[in-house]
Amino acid sequence: MREVILNSYREAIRDRVLLVVLAFGVAMIFSSLIIGPLTLGEEIRLAKDIGLGSILFFGLLIILFIGNRVLYRELNEKTCYLILTRPITRFQFIAGKAIGLFLTILVTSLILGIIFISYISLLTGSLQITAFLAVIGVIFQLTMLVGIVILAATFLNPFLGSLFTIFVYIFGQMIPRAILLAKFYKHLAIARILSIFHYIFPDLTYLDFRELLIYNNPIPLERILFGFSYAICYSLVMVLVAGLIFERKDL
Amino acid sequence: MLATFLFQRSIPPIYHHSEPLAFLPSGPMVEVTTAPLGPISPEIIWLAAIQYYGEEKISGGKFEFLTQVFDVLTRIDPLFDHAYQFGSIVIADEGRSPEQAIRILKRGLVKNPSSWIPPFYIGFVFYIHLRDFAKAGKYFELATRRSGAPEYVYRLAAFAYKKVRLRKGSILIWSKIYQNTDNQTLKEAALRNIRCLILEEYLEYLNKGLQRFEREKGRKPEHISELIPEYIDSIPTEPFGGAFKYDSSRDSFISTTYLQIEKIIAYLNNKLHVFKQKFGYYPERLDELVAKGVIDFIPPHPLGRIYNYRFGRVIR
Numbered sequence: 018m019r020e021v022i023l024n025s026y027r028e029a030i031r032d033r034v035l036l037v038v039l040a041f042g043v044a045m046i047f048s049s050l051i052i053g054p055l056t057l058g059e060e061i062r063l064a065k066d067i068g069l070g071s072i073l074f075f076g077l078l079i080i081l082f083i084g085n086r087v088l089y090r091e092l093n094e095k096t097c098y099l100i101l102t103r104p105i106t107r108f109q110f111i112a113g114k115a116i117g118l119f120l121t122i123l124v125t126s127l128i129l130g131i132i133f134i135s136y137i138s139l140l141t142g143s144l145q146i147t148a149f150l151a152v153i154g155v156i157f158q159l160t161m162l163v164g165i166v167i168l169a170a171t172f173l174n175p176f177l178g179s180l181f182t183i184f185v186y187i188f189g190q191m192i193p194r195a196i197l198l199a200k201f202y203k204h205l206a207i208a209r210i211l212s213i214f215h216y217i218f219p220d221l222t223y224l225d226f227r228e229l230l231i232y233n234n235p236i237p238l239e240r241i242l243f244g245f246s247y248a249i250c251y252s253l254v255m256v257l258v259a260g261l262i263f264e265r266k267d268l
Numbered sequence: 269m270l271a272t273f274l275f276q277r278s279i280p281p282i283y284h285h286s287e288p289l290a291f292l293p294s295g296p297m298v299e300v301t302t303a304p305l306g307p308i309s310p311e312i313i314w315l316a317a318i319q320y321y322g323e324e325k326i327s328g329g330k331f332e333f334l335t336q337v338f339d340v341l342t343r344i345d346p347l348f349d350h351a352y353q354f355g356s357i358v359i360a361d362e363g364r365s366p367e368q369a370i371r372i373l374k375r376g377l378v379k380n381p382s383s384w385i386p387p388f389y390i391g392f393v394f395y396i397h398l399r400d401f402a403k404a405g406k407y408f409e410l411a412t413r414r415s416g417a418p419e420y421v422y423r424l425a426a427f428a429y430k431k432v433r434l435r436k437g438s439i440l441i442w443s444k445i446y447q448n449t450d451n452q453t454l455k456e457a458a459l460r461n462i463r464c465l466i467l468e469e470y471l472e473y474l475n476k477g478l479q480r481f482e483r484e485k486g487r488k489p490e491h492i493s494e495l496i497p498e499y500i501d502s503i504p505t506e507p508f509g510g511a512f513k514y515d516s517s518r519d520s521f522i523s524t525t526y527l528q529i530e531k532i533i534a535y536l537n538n539k540l541h542v543f544k545q546k547f548g549y550y551p552e553r554l555d556e557l558v559a560k561g562v563i564d565f566i567p568p569h570p571l572g573r574i575y576n577y578r579f580g581r582v583i584r
Contacts (some may be wrong), residue, residue, distance in 0.1 A: 055309075058450030059350060063311050070308035074568055190303040198296050227307050232347050 018109045021100065025087055025117025034082045035125065042075035042084035042129045046136060064140055065230055068133040069151055076126050076159040081182060084118050084166035085175040115167045115256045122163055126156045147229045150241070154224040157248035161219040162186060164255025171262040189218040223247050275298050292316075292333070298340045310345035317341055317351075321358060321453070328554030328566055331363040339372055346379035354454055356389040357445075361457065362574050366397035377410075384414035388421055395428055396438050405429040420444045439465050460572045463507035467523055470504040474512055474521040489514060492521070508570060525570045529584070532567050536575065536582045539563050550580030 029035065046068045053060035088111075091097040100110060130152035138144050165185050169178035192215050200206035223244040228234045292313075293301050296488040317337045319328040324331050338355030342348060352373055359369040369392050376386035391407035394400045405428035411421045420440065439462055446458035474492075476508035481489055489495060492503055492514055506512060510525035536554070543551050543562050554577050557563045569575060575582045 052315070055315065055318065057350075057354065057453055059314065063314075066307040066311045070306050070311075073306050074308075189305045190306070191300050194300045194303050196301055201296065225306075228347065234347070 018105060018113045021105065021110055021113025021115045022120070025114045025199065026120045028090075029083045029087065029118060029121040030124070032083055035079060035121070038075050038078050039125060039128065042125075043132055045071040046076070046129065046133050058174050061137070061140055062231055064137050065148070066227070068137060068187075069148075069155060069227065069230065072129045072133060072152060072155045073158060075129065076122055076155065077162060077186060078160050079122060079125055081168050081179045083121065084163060085170055085178040085182070087114050087118055088167070088170040089175050089178075096152040107264045111167065111171070111260045111263045112256055115163060115252075115259070118167065119163050119252075120159060122159050123156060126152070126159060129189070130156070142224075145230075145231065147226075150236075151226045151230040154226040154244065155236065157177075157224045157245055158221045160252050161189075161221070161248050164252035164259075165219065168255045168262070171259045171266065185218055186221075188214065189221050192218055193220055193222050219251050220247075236261055274453040280529060292336060292340055296343065299343055302344050310341060310348060312338065313341045313344065314351065317355070318453075321362075324575060325362070326555075328577060330553065330577070331358075334359050335365055335368040335372070342372055342376060342379075346376065347383070349383055349385040350382070350451070352376045352385050352389060352450060353379070353445075353449070357454060357457060359376040360393045360397045361461075364576070366393045369393050369397075376428075379561075382415060382420065384417035385409040387414065388417070391424065391428065392441055395424070396441065401428045418444070419450075435465050435469060456572065465573060466507050467525070470512070471508070471521060471523060473504070474500060478514070478521060488516065488519065510570075528570050532570070533575070533582050533584060534568070540580055542580070544580065553577070554582070 046064075049060065049064040049067050052067075053063055056063050057200055076149055091100070091114075097110065101107065105113075130149075133152065134145055134148045162182060162185075166178065166182045169181040173181055196208050196211045198216060199205070199211060223240070224247075226236055226241075229236050286354060292298075298553065302313075305312065317334075320333060320337055322332070323329070325398075334355075338351060338359060341351045342355065345351065354372050355363075356369040359372070360366040370390055373386045373390045373393070375523075376383075377390070380386055387407045388411035391404045391411060394407060395404035405425055408421055408425035408428055411417050412425055424437060424441060427440070442458045442461045442465070446455055446462065449455060449458075465471050474495075477495050478489065481495055481499045492512060494500060503512060506523055506525060508523075508525040510523050510528070512521050513524055514520075515522045536557075539557055540550060543557055543560065546562070551557060551560070554566055558565060566575075576584065
């Protein structure tokens with residue numbers, strides 16, 4: 018399994034798409050230097066929001082571009098048959114691919130995260146410790162999306178897999194707010210239906226620490242720990258389901 | 269790329285309104301629809317709000333979507349104090365909709381419970397625009413109970429309750445806004461309002477001296493200098509760079525800046541009439557006068573304000 022993880026990681030890290038996406042990510046983090054003066058005194062806030070948004074957005078792009086192809090290439094080029102003849106189960110193969118992709122996301126997000134934290138620390142003149150937590154929150158959000166993309170890759174082609182992942186991401190972001198809105202307008206039936214979807218789609222708001230980064234509003238430790246454990250459990254369940262589907266797949 | 273550059277350079281700029289904001293979703297639904305954009309969504313709306321404000325200010329527009337854009341912004345980021353501050357000032361002042369500013373701020377009162385900014389600016393709108401001192405005092409007092417409220421908020425609460433002269437309190441509020449903001453547009457608005465208030469203060473001072481002069485001497489002065497030093501100490505400097513002049517037809521002192529405004533307004537109303545005769549309707553916005561070649565440019569407002577253009581007429 019170690020071999021699968023390393024292979025998957027090496028393959029992803031060598032992909033030229035990754036470099037292009039990283040370059041755009043860095044450019045977007047620094048874009049606040051140009052847009053900043055137009056914000057009427059909100060340069061720091063803009064730098065923080067754009068930087069954090071860039072890590073999430075470009076992480077999502079990497080997942081869509083690379084994550085979906087990780088499994089497809091192995092199946093298409095039939096290289097997985099060679100791997101599966103070794104003493105490795107199909108589930109271990111899927112888990113290895115997921116961990117390899119997760120490592121790629123971790124490395125790229127950390128690169129962008131370190132650039133982002135250094136940049137806003139320079140802008141503010143002090144080390145922005147809150148930004149560390151915000152970046153870790155984004156990495157955990159991306160971890161959940163890694164689980165989703167691996168699941169999609171087991172039964173969809175890369176194009177449909179990307180659509181599926183985008184769809185899950187959008188709904189995952191919208192559903193918690195939509196439930197509150199439905200409750201506010203006393204549409205309890207709609208709220209109940211949305212709550213069912215809430216149990217299926219990943220709720221990325223648990224790992225949104227923007228309030229701490231922008232407004233320095235403290236976030237309870239329980240919420241942070243809950244967010245991290247939720248992301249780990251959700252990703253594990255997704256990889257487990259992906260493994261089960263792959264076990265039954267007719268190769 | 270060179271061909272594209274040359275081609276695009278040859279395209280003339282298109283005269284346009286800020287209508288894209290009309291497609292901005294409104295109400296609570298916006299919180300749901302902008303969620304997938306993550307932390308970037310408030311920044312996009314903030315930039316759109318600033319751009320819209322700038323465009324309307326330059327083109328003499330009606331600020332139709334000002335309330336909507338700040339409503340959306342404070343819904344997706346209810347803790348954004350600067351949006352409440354800047355939004356309420358421009359909606360009440362240039363958008364001339366103090367009630368709408370209060371509506372947005374009242375939501376901030378609930379959604380941003382630890383900040384003193386929303387109650388302070390509700391008090392500000394009641395004090396300066398609606399002149400309801402009792403309500404202004406109530407909200408200033410509420411702001412004092414929230415953490416971080418500066419000392420001048422306590423003073424303003426006392427001012428409002430004692431119904432201290434509007435002008436004195438207004439100068440205090442604007443000067444504090446001027447001192448405490450990094451927002452250049454807000455600084456300019458505060459400075460403009462302080463100058464206007466000082467100008468009114470000076471006119472009141474001069475006209476009181478004039479009334480005393482006429483009462484005691486039984487005649488009108490021939491020149492302002494006749495009032496010095498018995499009735500006024502000196503001739504104050506006009507804050508907008510104009511001068512104070514005695515107008516015998518009105519029997520009062522007036523500012524040449526005010527006279528200039530009257531002249532410009534008369535000129536614009538005349539051109540609006542020309543526009544109506546030429547095209548059969550009044551323009552939607554003042555900058556249509558320029559776009560359709562009726563005038564070359566809109567003369568800048570001597571006080572740096574926006575012309576109040578409503579229903580085919582510019583009014584003071």
